[in-house]
Amino acid sequence: MTAALSIRNLIKNYQSGYMALKGIDLEVQPGDFFALLGPNGAGKSTTIGIVTSLVTKTSGKVLVFGQDIDKDFSRAKSFIGLVPQEMNLNIFEPLLQILVNQAGYYGIPRSRALERAEYLLGRLGLWERRDDAVRTLSGGMKRRMMIARALIHDPKLVILDEPTAGVDIEIRHSMWEFLRDINAAGTTIILTTHYLEEAESLCRHIAIIDNGVLVENTTMKKLLAKMRTETFVLDLRTPLAQLPQFHDHEVRMLDDHTLEVEVVRDVGISRLFAELSSHNIDVLSMRNKTNRLEQLFMRLVEDNRRQQDAVRRKQA
Amino acid sequence: MTRNQMLVAYMTICRKEFIRFVRIWVQTILPPVITTSLYFIIFGGLIGSQIHDMEGFRYMDFIVPGLILMAVITNSYANVVSSFYSAKFQRSVEEILVSPTPSWVVLSGFITGGVARGLVVGLAVTVVSLFFSHLHIYNAWVSVSVVVLTSTLFSLGGFINSVLARNFDDITIVPTFVLTPLTYLGGVFYSIQMLPAFWQRMSLANPILYMINAFRYGFLGVTDINLYLSYGIILCFIAVLAAISLYLLERGYGMRT
Numbered sequence: 259m260t261a262a263l264s265i266r267n268l269i270k271n272y273q274s275g276y277m278a279l280k281g282i283d284l285e286v287q288p289g290d291f292f293a294l295l296g297p298n299g300a301g302k303s304t305t306i307g308i309v310t311s312l313v314t315k316t317s318g319k320v321l322v323f324g325q326d327i328d329k330d331f332s333r334a335k336s337f338i339g340l341v342p343q344e345m346n347l348n349i350f351e352p353l354l355q356i357l358v359n360q361a362g363y364y365g366i367p368r369s370r371a372l373e374r375a376e377y378l379l380g381r382l383g384l385w386e387r388r389d390d391a392v393r394t395l396s397g398g399m400k401r402r403m404m405i406a407r408a409l410i411h412d413p414k415l416v417i418l419d420e421p422t423a424g425v426d427i428e429i430r431h432s433m434w435e436f437l438r439d440i441n442a443a444g445t446t447i448i449l450t451t452h453y454l455e456e457a458e459s460l461c462r463h464i465a466i467i468d469n470g471v472l473v474e475n476t477t478m479k480k481l482l483a484k485m486r487t488e489t490f491v492l493d494l495r496t497p498l499a500q501l502p503q504f505h506d507h508e509v510r511m512l513d514d515h516t517l518e519v520e521v522v523r524d525v526g527i528s529r530l531f532a533e534l535s536s537h538n539i540d541v542l543s544m545r546n547k548t549n550r551l552e553q554l555f556m557r558l559v560e561d562n563r564r565q566q567d568a569v570r571r572k573q574a
Numbered sequence: 575m576t577r578n579q580m581l582v583a584y585m586t587i588c589r590k591e592f593i594r595f596v597r598i599w600v601q602t603i604l605p606p607v608i609t610t611s612l613y614f615i616i617f618g619g620l621i622g623s624q625i626h627d628m629e630g631f632r633y634m635d636f637i638v639p640g641l642i643l644m645a646v647i648t649n650s651y652a653n654v655v656s657s658f659y660s661a662k663f664q665r666s667v668e669e670i671l672v673s674p675t676p677s678w679v680v681l682s683g684f685i686t687g688g689v690a691r692g693l694v695v696g697l698a699v700t701v702v703s704l705f706f707s708h709l710h711i712y713n714a715w716v717s718v719s720v721v722v723l724t725s726t727l728f729s730l731g732g733f734i735n736s737v738l739a740r741n742f743d744d745i746t747i748v749p750t751f752v753l754t755p756l757t758y759l760g761g762v763f764y765s766i767q768m769l770p771a772f773w774q775r776m777s778l779a780n781p782i783l784y785m786i787n788a789f790r791y792g793f794l795g796v797t798d799i800n801l802y803l804s805y806g807i808i809l810c811f812i813a814v815l816a817a818i819s820l821y822l823l824e825r826g827y828g829m830r831t
Binding site: 272307310311312313314331332333335336338340342344346347348349351355356358359360362363364365366367407 | 575576578579580582583585586587589590593660661664665666668669670671672673674675676826829830831
């Protein structure tokens, strides 16, 4: 099956001498919901920029649904819808006009564009504002408008660069639901985000970039299975005067009503509760200290930096 | 993209550009009409009545073609420079850059927008001129072709300026320090035959002189310059500026990293 996006040995050197991408290999299958994660400046937006023609690559190969961008970028671009990280709407233009114009740039006639715009603005809760200029919209509305614009030509591949940044929880969840729907309908989605629970909840595959290199590229399930420990915070019903001795788990007392527990994956959580019961500790509620993916993400990025530092020291 | 899709993309950009300058007509169409009316009143009516005939025509009749073309030049240039620079500044130009529309279609759309505004303003100024002067038409084909070609040329100039501009000051430098002096010295208000020999030769280096003379020929049938030479120079400039514009757009100068 032809990959929705295939990237081979992608390198980007900026004129300043900064090497943003040091040979990325990536493959996204059609219909996937793919997370592209990494710290700020890791190379995510550069990769997206190259795929969408906003950044010129130094070397490497990029194919979109089998179409080489070096041979026919125009055709490759017709498959892609982009939601950029930064707002790039014309603030003086009304929403409907922006969508119809965007459809026009893809060769879609006005009558068909109007139908599609009505559907998208309706789905994203913007139809009532169709004749208003972008500058009158709230931040969340502008984000949804950028999603509508990216989808106006019904692309096979949608790339969303931090689409929910600065958006309140309610709108974020409605956007997730919408993205799940279009993915279920067959659209391939690539998502970059700093909200790791967003990636965990939506995506099936994940790649992590750090310092211009790919440090992980696997399924979400396999990645989460790599977790050795998980940290839980327990709220106690009755105050605890002193922390008893635990044998199978590392437990810290945060205050007399709260414990923090490291649960080793192989040991499991049932053993923890057995031990808590043996000490007559009554647990009111428990929660993950941090998102599971966040813990893994931090570990992978730190490992990568340690490795890169070691290589640099060796070379020096 | 198929030819049909390219046509849709071209018409989309044209329509967008047309709506833009018509929506803000108080800033785009009205000011040149008022400014040119003042030229008609002051230079044509008040001062012009004290000046003798020029190449067999009343001074007012002599300056009308030049003033119309001056309005066309400045407005064609201003339309593209402000529209494209604003799209670049707001980054909404990325809407076009990420689309499959070829560069030459994008350029054609913006240039058509500039030509449309130039012609609308030119027509408005021509209508106003009827209050002050008798409209002579010696050769309508020459008038129409010269005004369209000149408008195209300056739209291309505006496009290049907008691509190279890094801030709003950069888009006013060329009109203020290059375009206005060259237009004023391009024979709008006088025939170069009135100048000393040295300044006549210097004037021949001014490309706007050729356009104004060719345009005036279409109206009055008089010119200081050979008509074919004028067409040749205009077409050469269009070819060079179009090539530069396409090169900049294809490279995404100032728009792609």
